Amino acid sequence: MTQVTDATARSTASPQNAEHAHIGLTFEHVSHWFVSEKDAKLVLEDLTFQVPDQQFVAIVGGSGCGKTTALNMVAGLIKPTEGRVEARIGEEVISLPSHRLGYMWARDTLLPWRTLQRNVEFGLEVRGMSKAERRARAGHYLEMVGLAGSERKFPQQLSHGMRQRGSLARLLATEPSFLLMDEPFSALDAQTKGVMQQEFLTIWEEERRTVVYVTHDLTEAALLADRVLVMGQGYLAFDIEIPFERPRKLDELRFSTEFAEMNRYLYDRLLDAQSGGRA
């Protein structure tokens, strides 16, 4: 099975019938309560789905629907009250939390006392990679995200967009086989966001890995993902395949009729989900 045929096959085949693919992520009857001293709140209710290896899946839903909770379960930051969450890389089951899963946050989380270069090196440094090697690797990824020349700057000296690029470089530098993204570009201005989305997608399309991408932005979900999971309050309402061909040119796709239709469709499903509907 070569990389090329695999990729083409996946861009047309629906993930459900792509039986040759491994399963990258499994949620099995996952329920979760947030317990405080006064009361307990059910945030996830019997969530069950699977994500094939190397699929780009977006989870959308309104605020407080539990999408970030679900993501944090994959990261191993939250243990579900009931049910099972299992991440695999290839055949191997990953014990969570694991540094082989890359996590990217909405908010800028670079360490303010480290230069950009040393921030990108952080994940490599704690793994004991040699100085020369990590310097080279960090340089490579900084260049990839368009930050060559700013290596010695501190985060405070960079614009918000540059800091998010830095975070992306830091994430990619550890070369994770599994990416978890929590609204990574939501705090950026519209133009920077567009550029970052395209850059990220291009990088991903060259070297595919499983992506779970949480966002409240339907347009973003439809632009980037293979598949969109629409959540109602705590439950999975719709599972929608996004058929656009890859590699995608976002500036063209964004203004196409098919995209407008898909966007409309997703919008209606999200409204359905928020009024309690499900597939």
Add this chain to the structure above:
Amino acid sequence: MSTTLPGTAVARSSGPPADQKDQMREAVRQARGRKRRRTVSVRFAQLGLVIAILGSWELMSRTGVLPDAKLFYGNPTGVGAFLWENHGHLAANAVATVYASFLGFTLGASSGIVVGLLFGRFEFLERTFDPVMNVLASLPRIALAPLFLLWFGISDTAKVALAISIVFFVVLFNTLAGVRSVEGELRTVATLLGASSRQVFVKVVLPGAVPVLFAGLRLALMFSILGVVGSEMIAARQGLGLDVVVYGQNLQPNGVFAVLAILATVSGVFSAVLRLVEGRLLRWMPERT
């Protein structure tokens, strides 16, 4: 597209790029000049203020507005003369005070940092010691001086012990506050990037605690001098605290002011050194005051 789109392009009225670069450089130069001129005029005003205060003090003491100035108020020229005439004696006592303060600061601050970090790392320890620490920290430590004198005699050890008893707690609580000031999110990020809990502590919590820690060290420096001088005022063989009491009792206001001037200089120099170290360590901070 063949349809006419609404809107017109707006021409920009700008010179050639080279010209713009010159303009930019000129603007930067002018801004720098303005800033420098402002700084220079502030410096002159500051100098003027000091001269005005010292001058009116001198004038009031000489004209008798301050009655019996020689016995109660002194004057700047008198202070200058006193410093000159007693420089040998004052220098020896200043050395004694500075030495004890430095020792008190170093020992108190380093133990405060170590214990603060231990408490920051192991919550159980912190919670166990919390009541004891709070009682000790709320004592007016100067009241411990007789105890230290009893234990260590009229010696340097007694002074240093009092300084440590103040400095230790200031630095301990600031270290703990510094450790707590590091956002949980940064720790989580580091963990997810593969850092062990020890690495998170060393590479995230420790450097993140430095700004708050330094605020504590600046305070601790002042408190260290306070502790030493206080101890010397109660009982000492030498030191500026002893001098200031003796000069006060002998109705030598110029002597008292001379000692105060030395103490102000000492703490100024200490602070400047600390600021230098801090500036080096906190290069990454956006704006420092």
